[in-house]
Structures are given as C-alpha cells and as structure tokens.
Amino acid sequence: MARIGIMGGTFDPVHLGHMIIAQQALTQLGLDKIWFMPAGDPPHKGSEVTDKHTRLEMLKLAIADNPDFELFTYEADKERPSYSAITMTELDELYPDNDFYFIMGADSLLNFEKWYRPDIICAHTCLAVAGRNNVPTEKLTKIKCMLEEKYNARVCLIDTPQIEISSSTIRSTLKGNVDSYSNRLRRIRYMLPEPVYEYISRKAGMYYNG
DSSP: OOOEEEEOOTTTTHHHHHHHHHHHHHHHHOSSEEEEEEEETTTGGGGGGHHHHHHHHHHHHHTTTTTEEEETTTTTOOOOOOHHHHHHHHHHHHHHHEEEEEEEEHHHHTGGGGGSOHHHHHHOOOEEEEEOOOSSSHHHHHHHHHHHHHOOOOEEEOOOOOOOOOOOHHHHHHOSSSSOHHHHHHHHHGGGGGHHHHHHHHTTHHHHHO
16 A cells, blocks of 8 residues: 655745645655645635646646655646545545545644544544644643544654744745846745745745735
C-alpha cells in the first residue's frame, strides 16, 4: 500500500514554508509521495484567489526538481467548491490501495471541527499536523487526543522548523505602494522557491501588483 501525503491549499503563491512542511512530512512519516493538490474554488476564499492556471504554473515550477513531489490537479479540475470531506471520500474510492495523510498546519487543526464534516475527513485519511510557533505542543496534543476519541481519528504530529511565511504576507507585500515594485520583489526574495520568484518577477506583476 502506497503512503501518500496530500498537501492541499490555494498556493497563492506557493512558498518555502509549503515545501519545508511537505519534505518533513515525507521523511518523518515515511511517505512514498507528496501530492500537491491546489484548490480550484476554495469555499472560504471567495473571489480574491488568483486564477488557478497561474497558481498551477507556479506550483509546477516549485516542485519540478523533486521526484517525491507530484502535482495532483483533482480539485482544480472540478467545477465545484473544494471541500476536503468530499475530496477525500472520492480519493479513497478511486485509490483503494493508497493510505492517505492529509497535511495541515497546527492553526488548521485548532479549527478542524468547524470544517465541513470533519468526521468524514477522519474516516478517510490520517491528519498530519505541522507545528507552529503560536500553538503550544500541549494544546496540539490535547486536540489530537480529543479527535482520536471523538472521531476515531488518526493524528500524526510533524516536527517542522518554525519559519513564519504566509502567502497572504507575500501578496500584501507585492500589492503595497510604499516603494517600487522592484523593491517589493526584493523583500520576498527568499520566501519563495527560486523558479517561482523568477516567474513572479517576469509575469506576476499583473496578478499581484494591484
């Protein structure tokens, strides 16, 4: 049985924090592959999300040199909102020989019971949770135990370097008007995989410059 990590998100844009979490999940949990699964129509984001073709292109560039990382466009190809409960149910049926690990940040685990049908998600995948500086380990452990008892969940905690990078910070930096666009690009220079930075430098002013 293949052990597959599902790295979901809008990836708007994909940054080094995503890559670090994916690599740590792969190695610490002994996974065979990480499938990067960008959302096509995330229900919680509304119309503010950059078009999926741009996000997919950046993600392809980010993972191109890592054979353990694959682009999986299942949600992006759907003409419906991307609910994890529906997606993981479908993936479990489509790939019965895979054991799925749904990778998320600690902040997502804190709000997990507010997601659509957390019971269904837990029935079809293991939750692989990356720590964050602002979430104490004791709190994560308490929630882990609660989910295991309430939903018979499998929850794995991943030890990851604490690098606070967010896609929203990158976007807001690029949209700012305090200094020139070239200076704004320099400010995000080491937050992104090199090919993604080059892509944004060349083309993505039209998407992020506002």
